[in-house]
Amino acid sequence: MNVKATLFVKTDCRDCPIRHRAVCSRSTADELEILDRMKTYRTYEAGQTIIWAGDQVQFLGSVVSGVATLSQTMEDGRRQMVGMLLPSDFVGRPGRESAPFDVVAATEVTLCRFQKSAFERLMVQSPAISRRLLEMTLDELDSAREWMLLLGRKTAREKIASLLSIIARRDASLHLQPISGNVEFDLPLSREAMADYLGLTLETVSRQVSALKREGIIELQGKRHINIIDFATLLNETGDDTDGGIWT
Amino acid sequence: MNVKATLFVKTDCRDCPIRHRAVCSRSTADELEILDRMKTYRTYEAGQTIIWAGDQVQFLGSVVSGVATLSQTMEDGRRQMVGMLLPSDFVGRPGRESAPFDVVAATEVTLCRFQKSAFERLMVQSPAISRRLLEMTLDELDSAREWMLLLGRKTAREKIASLLSIIARRDASLHLQPISGNVEFDLPLSREAMADYLGLTLETVSRQVSALKREGIIELQGKRHINIIDFATLLNETGDDTDGGIWT
DNA sequence: CGTCGGCTTGATTGTGCTCAACCCGGGTGG
DNA sequence: CCACCCGGGTTGAGCACAATCAAGCCGACG
Numbered sequence: 038m039n040v041k042a043t044l045f046v047k048t049d050c051r052d053c054p055i056r057h058r059a060v061c062s063r064s065t066a067d068e069l070e071i072l073d074r075m076k077t078y079r080t081y082e083a084g085q086t087i088i089w090a091g092d093q094v095q096f097l098g099s100v101v102s103g104v105a106t107l108s109q110t111m112e113d114g115r116r117q118m119v120g121m122l123l124p125s126d127f128v129g130r131p132g133r134e135s136a137p138f139d140v141v142a143a144t145e146v147t148l149c150r151f152q153k154s155a156f157e158r159l160m161v162q163s164p165a166i167s168r169r170l171l172e173m174t175l176d177e178l179d180s181a182r183e184w185m186l187l188l189g190r191k192t193a194r195e196k197i198a199s200l201l202s203i204i205a206r207r208d209a210s211l212h213l214q215p216i217s218g219n220v221e222f223d224l225p226l227s228r229e230a231m232a233d234y235l236g237l238t239l240e241t242v243s244r245q246v247s248a249l250k251r252e253g254i255i256e257l258q259g260k261r262h263i264n265i266i267d268f269a270t271l272l273n274e275t276g277d278d279t280d281g282g283i284w285t
Numbered sequence: 286m287n288v289k290a291t292l293f294v295k296t297d298c299r300d301c302p303i304r305h306r307a308v309c310s311r312s313t314a315d316e317l318e319i320l321d322r323m324k325t326y327r328t329y330e331a332g333q334t335i336i337w338a339g340d341q342v343q344f345l346g347s348v349v350s351g352v353a354t355l356s357q358t359m360e361d362g363r364r365q366m367v368g369m370l371l372p373s374d375f376v377g378r379p380g381r382e383s384a385p386f387d388v389v390a391a392t393e394v395t396l397c398r399f400q401k402s403a404f405e406r407l408m409v410q411s412p413a414i415s416r417r418l419l420e421m422t423l424d425e426l427d428s429a430r431e432w433m434l435l436l437g438r439k440t441a442r443e444k445i446a447s448l449l450s451i452i453a454r455r456d457a458s459l460h461l462q463p464i465s466g467n468v469e470f471d472l473p474l475s476r477e478a479m480a481d482y483l484g485l486t487l488e489t490v491s492r493q494v495s496a497l498k499r500e501g502i503i504e505l506q507g508k509r510h511i512n513i514i515d516f517a518t519l520l521n522e523t524g525d526d527t528d529g530g531i532w533t
Numbered sequence: 534c535g536t537c538g539g540c541t542t543g544a545t546t547g548t549g550c551t552c553a554a555c556c557c558g559g560g561t562g563g
Numbered sequence: 564c565c566a567c568c569c570g571g572g573t574t575g576a577g578c579a580c581a582a583t584c585a586a587g588c589c590g591a592c593g
Binding site: 475476477487488491492494495508 | 571572573574
């Protein structure tokens with residue numbers, strides 16, 4: 038487990054790839070100026086723990102690239118992922134001393150970090166940031182609650198189909214492509230991570246993925262590259278309302 | 286359990302029982318004045334749906350008394366509760382057109398309601414309210430995530446023990462009593478509602494409650510009144526870290 | 534070439550679901 | 564007043580789905 042050299046290449050906020058979706062998306066030019074001076078980039082390699090549950094965390098920030106996971110572990114080792122942090126998502130909570138969950142880099146992850154205390158001071162002065170953060174937090178709460186339906190009520194097959202469709206949808210929106218018919222992408226998660234996310238064992242995940250492949254709903258290239266033959270067919274397997282439903 | 290006549294008695298904000306915990310808890314005297322004039326009380330009887338998922342909702346507000354539930358239903362009838370709203374909890378989301386989940390009164394519920402548009406305008410002017418709302422939303426997100434661990438990884442018995450201990454803890458804090466040894470309270474939820482909350486069937490809930498009773502961990506008087514013989518013993522059944530853990 | 538980690542597949546087990554009968558208490562109508 | 568019903572809850576028997584235990588595969592890397 039060698040620690041790679043940290044990248045400190047600083048992008049100007051105006052050229053930031055997550056500019057339009059992150060906490061700072063509503064900020065005025067002068068606020069952005071302040072943030073620009075405050076920020077530091079930091080890159081974590083895949084598998085590295087960014088924050089341990091219970092830690093006193095001195096920074097907050099946004100995911101610029103890569104995928105990080107939020108998870109919780111019981112004493113006997115049972116683990117549940119409780120959130121997935123994607124580019125533009127916010128890490129850490131203003132006004133809290135310690136972190137409630139582990140934050141782990143699922144792929145290589147770059148964060149745009151701010152000193153916690155300084156960011157908190159800025160929040161008091163500039164309502165744009167706190168308002169945007171409220172909005173983002175409400176969104177996260179909604180998706181956490183959708184996830185609760187999945188965990189509590191869906192079958193293994195529905196869980197897998199839901200996860201694939203969510204990743205596909207997100208990947209498509211990242212590349213600004215419409216979601217229809219054939220969709221291809223790389224899984225950012227290992228089978229074990231998928232299991233932790235879905236409340237399953239990794240064996241069950243593997244079996245269900247194989248089943249979807251056997252039935253011609255998806256194709257695999259290697260273990261991580263997925264090709265969804267027809268997106269609508271996959272959606273039918275999620276258990277969600279496919280026609281006329283409200284998609285968030 | 287007779288349905289009481291709806292109360293329209295308007296309490297002065299300064300005498301409000303949830304004053305110190307609700308959205309308005311950080312508000313200045315003049316803000317409170319405005320809120321005082323804006324608010325209307327409304328009482329819903331047990332079982333009544335306060336908001337349907339997908340509704341255009343014209344109001345926001347706080348739970349003053351009683352227990353409401355947030356839930357989601359799949360086409361085939363599978364249902365998952367995704368939140369429990371207790372006195373001082375906030376209902377509705379500023380800046381959103383439609384409600385994502387059903388809100389149902391589990392017991393008789395009284396809301397302190399505000400016109401949505403007016404409240405949103407007030408939020409822009411007064412950072413105290415939006416900041417408090419952010420804080421509350423972050424708290425809700427944390428508890429939603431704890432609930433995800435329960436749904437994804439805990440056994441039926443652990444789920445029941447967890448639910449009982451949470452209700453007990455909350456009930457104790459409401460009555461400002463310490464949680465130790467013997468704890469008594471009334472369940473605000475039917476067996477079915479408990480099942481919806483825990484991602485179980487009502488039969489399994491019933492069996493597990495009976496098992497805890499048989500083993501002398503709890504006593505029942507009727508179906509709803511619970512007497513926890515020794516709180517620590519119950520905690521041992523939750524699967525949570527009982528010693529030294531961080532209790533949120 | 535061997536090893537190691539991530540993944541797949543198989544056999545068996547067990548927890549919680551399903552279907553079904555029954556209980557209990559409260560309210561209603563004859 | 565009793566008989567009845569009805570809704571919420573309990574209990575039982577059998578089953579199914581996912582967990583567990585176990586073996587083996589595949590590709591990367593030394």
